Amino acid sequence: MPNSALSAPIVTMAGRPLVDCLPAASTISGKIMSRYLVDSALSGRVPLATLRRDVTATVKACLELAARLLAGEDAAKPLAEVRFGVMEWAHQGVLIDSMHTAVHTATRMVFDHLTAQAEPAADHRAVARVTQVFVELTSRLATVISQAYTSEMRAAGSDAADAVAAALIAGNATPAMARARGVRLAESYVVFAVAFVAHNEEQPLLDRQIISRRTIRRVRAEVSHQWADHALMQIGADSATLLIPQDHFDPAGAERLVEHLAVAAQTRIRATFVSARADGISEEIERVRAVLDIMRRLRRDGLERFEDLSLEYQLSRPGAAGRHLAAALDSLDKHPVLLETLKAHLATRSTRVRTAHVLHIHPNTVDYRLNKIAEITGLDPMHSDGVWRLRSALVARMIGVADQESANRGDPEQTAPAAQAC
Template sequence: MSRFIVDSELSGRVPLADLRRDVTVLVKACLDLTAGLLTGADTTKPLADVRFGVTEWAREGVPVDSMHKAVRAGTRMVFDHLLARAESAADRVAVAEVTRAFFELTSRLATVIAQAYSSETRAAGADALAAALMAGKATPAMARACGVRLAEKYFVFAVAFVPHHAEGESRQIVSPRTVRRVRAEVSHRCGDHALMQMGAGTATLLIPPDHFDPAGAQRFVEHLVAAARTRVRATFVSARGAGIPEAVERVHAVLDLMGRLRRDGLERFEDLSLEYQLSRPGAAGRHLAAMLDPLEPHPILLETLKTYLATRCTRLRTAHLLHVHPNTVDYRLTKIAEITGFDPTHSDGIWRLRSALVARMAGVSERDSADSGEPDQTAPAARAC
């Protein structure tokens, strides 16, 4: 392993720590592949592992000829090692068997390398097409040049990655390797049919309906979480070609709203439509947010209200989460009613307080509706407990 790392051309192009890890994975895959060729076992998985590793190196800027040289260098080292240990006629017969396997091995690796680099070239064109679609500037000629057939309708899927060290921030720059793992997972689930654009801590996908089942969206997000190795926030809507730019704007607004409301995982747009509307700029939203201004001098009461509404107005659960006696929760709810004028133990009060809390957490009061260019909107009721 060490000889390969030192002697190959890769050490000058891939960070050494990453190179050692990648070489370990690839050598193991090649050993599994060789064993499969010798025994007749299935070689699908090791070939897939090799293709994934080669794709990562292609995106690191490793030229294709360096990859082929690396294969030849690795094969030669193993062959020289085996030949030096061959002492008997039986050993030399075994070396001959391995030699035949090596010819097949190098042939398959050459195919995989070509496929990986070809896919990477197509991916670059597909990224440009995705950006054009999301900006409303795509043309059939652009799609043909990328070898992509435009669909009449797409699911517009937006994902925000939430690093563990940045609990309150939804848009962090993620590492190139995380981006590649996510791309590989999307490709594995949707083939070459999904168009993708990566941002600073976000991914926007355009997936044709034939290659995405909304009923399996939760499982799809779980796979993305595993690939990204971090928490995510995700949502999606469907849109036709001309409506894609507006849909992209909407799903990213929902991601921003989820961040403000501290919600992770998958939220369908229709499930957050009321909260989304409450978060829009306008006099109604500002009025709702201001309803909780009297609680600002009482942060304990405000936290109690948030917890109480988050537990669907369950006083025992609220008491457990706040580590207080249920009677203390009752007292605080009474004080909230006295200060705000809305009783959180009655449906009308819950309705108004929840709406006010959503508007406040969405930051409606921080925005200037004059800058937004949107007319004042009447905010609908928030979801009742």
Template sequence: MPDSVLSARAATTVGRPVIDRLPTASTISGKIMNLFIVGSELPARVPIAVLRRDVTALVNACLALTARMLTGGDTAEPLAEVRADIMEWAHQGVTIGAMHKAVWVGAQAVFDHLTARARLDDDHLAVIETAHMFVHLSRELSMAISQAYLREMRVAGSDAADAVAAALIAGKATPAMARACGVRLAESYFVFAVEFMPPRSAGEPRPDRHILAHRTIRRVRAEVLHLCDDKALMQMGTDTATLLIPQDHFDPAAAERFVEQIAGAAQTQVRAAFVAAGAGGISEGVERAHAVLDIMRRLRRVGLERFDDLSLEYQLSRPGTAGRHLAALLDPLEDHPVLLETLTAHLATRSTRLRTARALHVHPNTVDYRLNKIAEITGLDPTQPDGVWRLRSALVARMTGAGEKELAAGGDPDQTAQAC
């Protein structure tokens, strides 16, 4: 980092550190709002409330970046947020020149605020050092703008690749068809099934939720293309995604980090599963990956699970006599929904009593009492390894069987999973 930036950390004006004089977002956002509203078509396409929130989010991200630079902190996180925010502006049709102007206006306003009361004799060195830091900040923001617009161009030009992904998933892709779309098929892929979990504070009006979901898809798509050097193929939905990543462009040991980066781009928790598949077996691989994802949903798992880690649960979810027999082990709990809920939570927390209590918002002694009742009613002790194994298997078989019944009756399997 340049010496001038290091000096700016200790700089003071009117007897106060510069870092303590950063303005609030509301002080700056009004100036940028005017740029987009006056003589712009944006308000006609974007609700004013959403526009105001987007401007405030971008200003907050830039202020966080400025604060990190002034204190010598890590700038990676605020820079990533700035890029994500600017990418949305690019998608809305804001030109790169207008985006540079908006960021420049904001940076100028912050600099003016920091130096407005500086005294010529006492604070001139602090003003110079702060100006040097803002030169460095402007360079970082210019790079972030260029990177964001480049990512938006990648996303906007991915329609042909999406057609290849759909054909692979349907088992209809051919090398000739892929070449016509500008895609070279790999011999084998890692198939990821990903589900984006709704934020806990999902209380937005329906049109706003639609906008947020659309933005999530674009952010995730851009992040995956960036991480996989544009080699990934995708089929994106509002709540789920299927990613096809050539095996020679991905290290499976880095899968957990990969999913964490997707979650960061989505700005929400995700659950994901992945399997390996040859180019001719993508359809089967997608079916298996999404089946594991469904099991994770029913077991209330989040994060990443490899197919091998849940292969037993997957097999138990297949129709058959063994599955029906295992599911019947929990029939005695039909009249005890609280005990069934406790068992589900206990197994979801890896049979950890204190975590189960926190998940259910009850005292640990209440958990102990309920687990003892489960052992008494079913004859299977959820505190012992053998009992845990059989109860877990029974729960998987039961949940899958319940989902099949709901589907046969025209029900919603997601609602069924939430009710379990």
């Protein structure tokens, strides 16, 4: 499909763009709830409010899919959301025939809603466009339902592969043990470690447990979608370790993978990866977990490659060197404005104009503050040697402060207690 609305002409119906003629999600979800789900066994296993939220989310994704197809835009994101919604229903025991029927009914409702607005004498082109799009919409939804259902059924039988992943991570996997579980070990793997950043909003315990279980299933489904049966994984409520055969992993696609996993987990994530031989994975696990911990303490999200955090990794090791470096900034404790200026200056790669923009101050004010930092600390942030020393000191200080905060009051970003994978 085209990836820009500019590639498709805007078609109108009754004087309005087709996209503006779509019905509200609540209209469709309410009818689906009353017709298929309220009196089903599903409503006895899932709280009605949660069920209604799920149905509405899936309907919204279907409507966004229709809107994107009508506008000639990329449909990958809403298709992924539909896939995750179907996967939830499959997990709860909804039969695939029932899913097809419910989605077909909802699609027909939207089609009828659109065509009912057509003016017979003027909207022939619009009706033809709607018909064309809804043929494609029906085809895409049928495909994604079948794929999601198959993925969920495969995940339900993944215990053997999970056991191999756990053995590789623990360092006691053997080719014979893997073969006995239907898995052929690769010579080397990419160890892709992920941490899910906790939502801040308060939620009832039941909701947190449901969210944790769904996070596990959605991430598992996304990994299976990306690599089928090639990737092994160990996924919990707050983290995941993916073992991807080296010849199936493209480092250039790592950023995109993180985006997909964040969509699946429905939260921000931190991620890093290293390569390892199959018999050396357990040694690399400590390294990737240390990098994720550094990212947490430095409050960084997204993807960080180990080589980009090698300095931070070394400074995080116990010892006097880190403490000595951190002490270089003690003299700025009485000057919080200067300390924040230094952080901003280093974050903008020591560019005074960008620092001024970030802090909403004049560049001359940045110069004044940087000169004061040099005067107080003896390290000049406008020269390369001073920048290197100050950056190292700031990293060591932030890691030490974060450690002290965690010891004093607990990690503010700890997730809810891990739920059991299901």
